[in-house]
Amino acid sequence: MLRLTRSPSSLLLAALLWGGQAPDAQAAEALHRLAEQGYTDLGLSEVAGSVTVAFTNQTRRKLSVAIGEVLREVAQDFPAATRMRLIPQTHRQAIGFVEVDMEAYRRWSAGEMGDAEFLPAIHLQRQAVPLPERSASSRFLTDLAINPSYSLYKGLAFGLEERTHTNLGGGLGLETDFQQTLVGPAMPGVLGTQLTYFGWLFPSIPSVMRLGYFGLDGWGGCAEVGMPMGPVELQFLVGITDRTSPQTVARFYTRPGLLGLGLRGGIGRYLDGDWGYEWSAIRWFGNSSLEGTVLKTSNGVDIRAVLTLGGGDRAKSGWLRVEPWPWTVVYQPQQWTVARRLVMTDDLEGAFQQLYLDEVAAHVPRWPKLGK
Amino acid sequence: MKRWGLLGLALLLHPLEAQASPSLSGIEGGLDFPSSTVSQDGTMTVGIGHVSGAASYVIPPYSNRFYYATMTLLPGLEVNARFTEVLGLYDPTINLPNYVDRMISAKWQLPTPEGWPSLALGGVDLVSINELNDMVGLIPGSSRYGISAYGVMGQSFGPLRLELGYGSGKSYIQGPFGLARLELGWGFAAYGEYGNNRGNLGIGYAIRGLELKLGWLQGKEVGLASTYTFAL
Numbered sequence: 029m030l031r032l033t034r035s036p037s038s039l040l041l042a043a044l045l046w047g048g049q050a051p052d053a054q055a056a057e058a059l060h061r062l063a064e065q066g067y068t069d070l071g072l073s074e075v076a077g078s079v080t081v082a083f084t085n086q087t088r089r090k091l092s093v094a095i096g097e098v099l100r101e102v103a104q105d106f107p108a109a110t111r112m113r114l115i116p117q118t119h120r121q122a123i124g125f126v127e128v129d130m131e132a133y134r135r136w137s138a139g140e141m142g143d144a145e146f147l148p149a150i151h152l153q154r155q156a157v158p159l160p161e162r163s164a165s166s167r168f169l170t171d172l173a174i175n176p177s178y179s180l181y182k183g184l185a186f187g188l189e190e191r192t193h194t195n196l197g198g199g200l201g202l203e204t205d206f207q208q209t210l211v212g213p214a215m216p217g218v219l220g221t222q223l224t225y226f227g228w229l230f231p232s233i234p235s236v237m238r239l240g241y242f243g244l245d246g247w248g249g250c251a252e253v254g255m256p257m258g259p260v261e262l263q264f265l266v267g268i269t270d271r272t273s274p275q276t277v278a279r280f281y282t283r284p285g286l287l288g289l290g291l292r293g294g295i296g297r298y299l300d301g302d303w304g305y306e307w308s309a310i311r312w313f314g315n316s317s318l319e320g321t322v323l324k325t326s327n328g329v330d331i332r333a334v335l336t337l338g339g340g341d342r343a344k345s346g347w348l349r350v351e352p353w354p355w356t357v358v359y360q361p362q363q364w365t366v367a368r369r370l371v372m373t374d375d376l377e378g379a380f381q382q383l384y385l386d387e388v389a390a391h392v393p394r395w396p397k398l399g400k
Numbered sequence: 401m402k403r404w405g406l407l408g409l410a411l412l413l414h415p416l417e418a419q420a421s422p423s424l425s426g427i428e429g430g431l432d433f434p435s436s437t438v439s440q441d442g443t444m445t446v447g448i449g450h451v452s453g454a455a456s457y458v459i460p461p462y463s464n465r466f467y468y469a470t471m472t473l474l475p476g477l478e479v480n481a482r483f484t485e486v487l488g489l490y491d492p493t494i495n496l497p498n499y500v501d502r503m504i505s506a507k508w509q510l511p512t513p514e515g516w517p518s519l520a521l522g523g524v525d526l527v528s529i530n531e532l533n534d535m536v537g538l539i540p541g542s543s544r545y546g547i548s549a550y551g552v553m554g555q556s557f558g559p560l561r562l563e564l565g566y567g568s569g570k571s572y573i574q575g576p577f578g579l580a581r582l583e584l585g586w587g588f589a590a591y592g593e594y595g596n597n598r599g600n601l602g603i604g605y606a607i608r609g610l611e612l613k614l615g616w617l618q619g620k621e622v623g624l625a626s627t628y629t630f631a632l
Contacts (some may be wrong), residue, residue, distance in 0.1 A: 287474060311473070313442040313632035318473070335471075337444075337632065350469075352481060 054105040061101050067094075069117050071160035072102070079106050082115040082122065082159045089315050089338050091116055092388040095126050096395025103133065103398055115157060119226035121199045123234070124154035126388060137398035152388055154256070156228035169193045174210070177358040185212025199227030205243070218243040229253060245299075246271035259283075265296075273301030283387075288312040302327040312387075421581070421589070421604065424449045424615060424625045425457060426468035426480045427505055427522070430579040430591045431602045431615040431623060435563050436518040436554035438478035438509045439629065444471040447627030455598075455621035456486075458501045463487045465498075471632070476509040478522075503528040517555040524548040524573065548573040559583035567595075591615070 055072045058081075062070055066087035073080050081102050085094035095114055102112065112133075114126045132149035135141040170192045177185050187209050194202040201224045208217035222240025229235045239249040248269025255262045260282045267275040277296035283289065290310040297303050304325025311318050315338035323330040337348040347360045422445050423429035428438050432455075439445060446469050451457065456464040468482040481504050489499040507522030525547050548569025555562060561581045567573025577595025584590055591602040591613075602615030602623070609630055615623040 316632035318471070 058102045058105040062098060065097070065101075067098065069120050073160035074106065074109070077108060077110040078113070079109045079111070080113045080115065080160050082117055084117045084120070087342070089342065090387075090391065092391035093394055095388055096391065099128060099133070100396045100398060103130065106130075115159060117159070119199065119201055119224070120195055121226045121228070122157045122159060124152065125157050127151040127153075134398060137400075143393045147389055147392060150389065150392065154232070154234075156231045167195050173360065175358060175360050177212075177356060179356040182213050186210045187212075199225050201226075203240075207243075232256065242269060244271075245269045248272075250275075267299075272299040273297070275299050279306075288390075298323075298325055300325075300327055421606065421611065422447060422470055422625070422627050422629075424451060424613060424623045425466065426470045426482055426625075426627070427507060427524070428470070428478060430563070430581060430593050431600045431613065432598075432617065433563070433565065433573065433577050433579050433593050433595055434507060434520070434522055434524075434550065434552055435561075435579060435581075436509065436520040436552045436565070438476060438507055438520065439470065439472050441472045441475040442632050443629055444469060444632055445627050445629040446470075447625055449623070449625030451617065451621065451623040453621045455617035455623060458484045459486050459489060459499070462489050476511065478507045478509070480505045480507075501528065517553050519551070519553050521551050522549070524550075524569070550577075552577075552579075554579075559585075565595075 055074065059070045059072055062083060067083045068086055069082065069084040071080075071082040079102060081098060083094075083098055085091050088094035088097060095116065098114055099112060103109065106112075109130045112128045112130055114128070115122045115124075116126070117123065127150070129149035132141060132146055136143075136146040136149075170190075172188075172190045175187045175189060177187065179185070187207060190204075190206045192204045196202060202221070203224055204219070204221045206217060206219045209215045220241055220243035222238045222242065225235070225237040227235060233253055233255055235251065235253045237249070237251045241247050246269045248267065248271075250265065250267030252263060252265045255264075260280050263279040263281060265275065265277045265279070275296070275298055277294050277298070279292055279294035281290065281292045284291065288311055290308075290312070292308040292310070293306065295305040302325035304323060304327075306321060306323040308319060308321040310320075317336045318333070319336075320333045321331070323332075333352050335350040335352075337350070338346075349358045349360070350356070421428065421435075422439075423434060424431055426445065426447055426449070427434045429435040446467075448465075448467055450463065450465050452463045453461045456462060457466075458464055463486075464484050465487055466482050466484040468480055470478060470480040473479045482502070484501040484503070485498040486501065487498055490497065503525045504527040505522065505524040506526055507520050509518060509520045512519055548567050550565050550567035550569075550573045552563055552565030554564070559582055563579040563581075564576070565573075565578075566576050574596050578593065580592045582590045587606050589604045589606070591600070591604065593600040598618045600615055600617045600623075602613060604611055604613040606612075609628055611627045611629070613623075613625045613627075617623045
């Protein structure tokens with residue numbers, strides 16, 4: 029079992045186990061600072077002035093902000109670098125890369141270049157890319173949380189949630205999830221376990237697959253793939269369990285690039301065996317979002333709205349979710365966990381979308397600058 | 401417990417320096433009547449209020465206690481979701497001590513050139529869910545007042561802001577109305593309103609996103625509200 033910890037001696041030991049060579053001082057220093065800030069699955073390589081750094085963000089609520097933070101931390105130790113390639117990961121799979129011209133970055137940090145001038149020096153691409161040679165993988169993560177919730181009709185409740193994730197390599201992972209209500213309406217504990225795959229079917233087509241026992245939904249599996257078509261991404265979802273009807277849904281997703289809006293539409297067959305279509309509109313504000321969905325099927329119309337409130341950039345502040353119908357408020361904290369949290373920063377599955385990476389450009393002004 | 405819990409959780413979020421001023425029912429305005437402005441984009445206001453007797457909004461003369469959330473869904477578009485308890489009116493068919501009403505209202509501040517009076521159009525009780533008499537579902541105007549549509553225009557003159565509007569509804573906002581707000585300094589503001597054959601006076605105090613308002617409504621009833629506004 030190999031897990032990147034926060035102590036320099038562990039970092040050195042891990043590097044020796046990886047490649048039999050001690051990392052140079054620059055890389056070790058940068059990786060140590062990033063590990064101290066909570067980034068995981070770190071890897072760094074430098075070839076002829078071009079630096080590549082891979083990471084998994086479990087620190088910042090938004091990946092777009094985390095990219096800026098990682099860029100600044102590594103740039104401090106490579107003052108002569110000409111280009112930097114940052115590779116964010118999800119489930120230890122690269123979701124693409126962000127390439128930055130370092131001369132432009134240094135000038136932008138010094139105030140010699142404005143945000144609009146700096147943007148062309150940043151290139152984003154969503155595709156499978158190789159990770160740096162010295163990438164480490166956190167093999168096992170576990171998390172325990174107590175989530176308070178309030179419902180108008182059920183009152184106050186406290187739920188316990190315990191999750192584990194074991195990395196099996198190659199994008200495969202084994203996950204377990206147990207939920208139990210501690211205080212509130214009596215509900216039996218629910219245990220689920222599933223084999224997951226996050227990866228690329230082809231260099232530019234991401235996929236998410238799950239097979240296992242989904243608790244209340246029973247045994248089954250699901251698969252989702254995404255195909256970029258310019259400003260729109262097409263998504264296809266197929267799912268089946270032994271307690272529900274097969275679900276096959278085709279969706280499109282787009283971000284107009286205006287007011288932080290996202291639009292989603294879908295058509296297909298849903299879990300009750302009903303056919304229909306759906307529309308969703310999402311608006312992102314800073315660290316919060318509001319999503320409304322209308323689902324119309326042969327069973328009727330379902331309208332849902334969820335307001336997700338996040339306080340601050342740090343993922344540790346947790347989420348407050350408000351659903352007007354049936355008037356439920358749930359707080360999912362980060363700081364109450366007793367183990368390393370599997371942080372849901374943004375939407376991990378949505379992170380495969382090119383359009384999601386495009387949000388990085390909108391957050392460039394919030395990136396920290398060198399020396400600050 | 402739930403009232404203080406709601407405000408307590410809201411205090412975890414970031415307060416605003418630019419102060420919004422919701423009315424007693426949560427819509428940006430004075431006491432009873434809406435103004436021609438909306439809150440800053442990307443903000444949310446949560447609040448609790450109480451209006452007594454004949455001045456209540458739902459099934460007077462039963463007093464109302466309400467909880468609301470108001471947010472700017474898009475720049476210039478404010479949406480208010482209000483949950484009202486009608487105190488003392490018990491319906492045994494639902495598992496709540498008081499009859500409840502849930503409604504959604506909205507207001508759109510029209511874009512106007514800098515220096516011009518502000519202008520807004522809005523509607524109260526556009527969508528409502530009423531638990532009494534099996535009226536369940538998204539039914540517009542099912543509170544006692546029904547849908548009230550209005551237009552309002554306003555202008556500031558130093559510390560004084562004047563609003564003039566016209567409403568068309570069953571009884572909540574019916575006909576012309578006027579609203580005056582005077583900044584008194586140190587976070588205090590005074591309010592005066594007249595419309596729909598009723599006059600209201602009140603005072604408010606605001607500090608770092610938190611606002612308290614107290615009103616003397618129709619010359620005989622009391623209204624008060626506490627709100628918190630924060631950035632999303």
